[in-house]
């Protein structure tokens with residue numbers, strides 16, 4: 001859709017495109033668009049990853065370029081960019097402009113069209129916010145993070161070379177480098193993985209952390225369950241559930257035993273799910 005046709009916008013940082021954000025998007029109608037104010041800290045859906053969680057076009061502004069604007073200047077900028085703008089959707093805690101001085105109430109005074117303010121979206125009596133999702137991911141509570149997101153937390157990366165002992169002594173794994181993403185608490189997770197541009201996801205078990213049993217280096221590695229996988233260049237991991245903490249094992253044999261238990265546990269978690 002041409003941006004000149006846009007008549008409704010939602011404004012915010014929108015890192016994660018979580019359940020609260022989606023409530024704003026539901027108000028946009030057929031000629032809507034999303035305006036992302038990019039702080040530079042987005043690490044749940046960095047950069048253009050947000051576009052996978054909406055069908056609306058997204059326009060990006062860097063916070064550094066607009067943070068000095070007074071309220072009327074910000075509204076003028078929006079009206080210039082979207083000449084047919086008649087509706088702005090924001091959340092209950094939205095603030096903007098110089099020193100974040102302007103609230104949704106000020107926006108209502110400055111903008112001649114409709115300002116739709118969305119009430120606080122809560123899940124399990126807790127208001128949903130990107131920073132709370134980050135905290136959950138950092139303690140390994142991927143189930144909680146996913147409930148707040150409304151979708152599984154997903155990271156993307158390029159395949160890199162591993163130590164080479166997985167295939168020979170343990171299980172084969174895809175080693176990933178995932179710049180820009182918040183990586184979960186060190187441990188083992190049940191997950192799904194999509195390779196290159198495949199349409200479907202494979203059930204897998206993922207290790208995130210320092211390989212304290214072997215070379216000590218940091219790794220994100222994924223073992224695809226029940227399949228031999230052709231080599232690939234990129235992969236996306238969609239996390240489902242935390243299984244256990246990273247551990248130092250006394251031998252490769254005991255690590256191998258733990259990994260086979262992880263595989264059983266992951267299979268049990270994933271059996272009724274598909275992506």
Ligand SMILES: Cc1cc2nc3c(=O)[nH]c(=O)nc-3n(C[C@H](O)[C@H](O)[C@H](O)COP(=O)(O)O)c2cc1C
Pocket residue numbers: 161162163164165166167170171172173175188205206207210211212213214215221222223245246247248249255259262263
């Ligand atoms: C399911 C799974 C669980 C793992 N758990 C641990 C662990 O608890 N501690 C650890 O040091 N390494 C763990 N690893 C990482 C292994 O040390 C790693 O796969 C091995 O060093 C081989 O690495 P490579 O694929 O780079 O050759 C785990 C790997 C997998 C696939």
Ligand SMILES: Nc1ncnc2c1ncn2[C@@H]1O[C@H](COP(=O)(O)OP(=O)(O)OP(=O)(O)O)[C@@H](O)[C@H]1O
Pocket residue numbers: 011012013014015020021023024089090091092093094118119120121122127128129130131132
């Ligand atoms: N739980 C929520 N309920 C209603 N509106 C929300 C909620 N979370 C965010 N919004 C609104 O969505 C827009 C984008 O907000 P923002 O990017 O600051 O998300 P956030 O989750 O609050 O992030 P952070 O945790 O970093 O503050 C804003 O207009 C904000 O008011």
